[in-house]
Amino acid sequence: MRDARERAAACIGAQSREIIFTSGGSEADNQAIISAARLGAQGGKKHIISTAFEHHAVLHTLDRLESEGFEVELLPVGELGTITAQQVAAAIREDTALVTVMYANNEIGSILPIPEIGRVCQDRDVLFHTDAVQAAGHIPIDVRAQHIDMLSLSAHKFHGPKGAGVLYARRGIPLTNLISGGAQEGGRRAGTEDVPAIIGMAAALEDACSHIAEHHARVSTLRDRLISGLLQIPNAVLNGDPVNRLPGHVSFCFDGVEGESLILGLDAQGICASTGSACASSSLEPSHVLMAIGRPRELAYGALRITLSSENTDEDVDEILRAVRETVLHLRSRCLQKGDIPVRMTE
Numbered sequence: 001m002r003d004a005r006e007r008a009a010a011c012i013g014a015q016s017r018e019i020i021f022t023s024g025g026s027e028a029d030n031q032a033i034i035s036a037a038r039l040g041a042q043g044g045k046k047h048i049i050s051t052a053f054e055h056h057a058v059l060h061t062l063d064r065l066e067s068e069g070f071e072v073e074l075l076p077v078g079e080l081g082t083i084t085a086q087q088v089a090a091a092i093r094e095d096t097a098l099v100t101v102m103y104a105n106n107e108i109g110s111i112l113p114i115p116e117i118g119r120v121c122q123d124r125d126v127l128f129h130t131d132a133v134q135a136a137g138h139i140p141i142d143v144r145a146q147h148i149d150m151l152s153l154s155a156h157k158f159h160g161p162k163g164a165g166v167l168y169a170r171r172g173i174p175l176t177n178l179i180s181g182g183a184q185e186g187g188r189r190a191g192t193e194d195v196p197a198i199i200g201m202a203a204a205l206e207d208a209c210s211h212i213a214e215h216h217a218r219v220s221t222l223r224d225r226l227i228s229g230l231l232q233i234p235n236a237v238l239n240g241d242p243v244n245r246l247p248g249h250v251s252f253c254f255d256g257v258e259g260e261s262l263i264l265g266l267d268a269q270g271i272c273a274s275t276g277s278a279c280a281s282s283s284l285e286p287s288h289v290l291m292a293i294g295r296p297r298e299l300a301y302g303a304l305r306i307t308l309s310s311e312n313t314d315e316d317v318d319e320i321l322r323a324v325r326e327t328v329l330h331l332r333s334r335c336l337q338k339g340d341i342p343v344r345m346t347e
């Protein structure tokens with residue numbers, strides 16, 4: 001455990017005592033936000049700044065705090081799915097207890113200007129938490145250089161085991177223990193530790209972090225080829241920032257296609273994809289993320305998310321391109337018979 005803590009800390013530029021092992025990203029998000037809220041409330045600060053397209057682990061925690069009397073301000077993220085540090089600076093008030101902004105969005109892949117936002121928060125003396133679940137192990141993180149007070153990460157997002165995560169909290173930030181019980185994790189997280197999962201997480205994080213540059217170059221090349229290929233399909237819209245995005249992340253909306261049918265069609269051809277967030281794929285509502293970047297409802301229903309890793313190949317990309325193209329055109333031709341699709345077929 002001590003060794004795993006040191007390794008995990010080293011990967012994000014933290015000290016080992018600043019690492020709290022949790023059951024995953026959701027728990028880390030909950031604990032960071034609730035701790036900051038409790039701390040703020042003690043000083044009469046009940047204003048929290050976040051964004052409209054955070055993961056539900058953040059948004060639902062904020063909902064809860066709102067019902068307890070906190071004022072939550074969600075910044076708009078624009079069509080490319082990002083915010084600026086200036087937006088944060090303009091929103092900070094005397095009574096701001098916390099700024100919580102995700103490092104990269106899980107559904108559309110855009111990367112947010114976390115170091116700049118961190119600097120603004122530091123200058124204004126406001127606690128800053130980032131949900132870095134999508135970023136950790138994929139892009140370089142240094143909590144000191146990037147002015148991050150608290151950060152969440154999750155092992156299964158970098159090929160580690162499910163059910164393990166980390167909350168980093170800068171030394172001196174008192175944390176609220178969400179679970180009453182024993183004195184594990186320095187009294188900050190009760191309950192017997194899942195030692196195999198924690199050791200697996202530290203090994204996976206160390207492995208991912210030591211290959212970031214190499215994997216980033218390889219995977220983003222595959223990603224860009226996949227994106228340009230998919231853009232050839234008529235009425236296909238890329239979601240998220242075309243340039244400033246996670247190396248392996250591809251997100252599209254296909255007009256006139258139902259995302260769920262597309263996923264099933266791809267699954268039958270051995271391709272694992274998702275409509276948006278894997279966590280929300282059982283929900284029938286259009287994604288709050290796609291709504292936040294202004295996609296119309298009909299388009300948001302046709303969402304496809306594909307994530308690539310360093311284990312994917314050029315042949316995989318060819319195969320995905322062929323399968324997506326065929327499946328999209330097939331689904332549209334079926335809809336055409338029903339006469340309810342506004343898309344002109346090109347082949």
Ligand SMILES: *Cc1c(COP(=O)(O)O)cnc(C)c1O
Pocket residue numbers: 023024025026027029055057102104105106131132133134154155157163164165
């Ligand atoms: C997956 C994810 C989470 C939740 O992490 P779990 O370990 O599944 O609880 C939180 N935030 C983001 C951005 C995620 O992608």
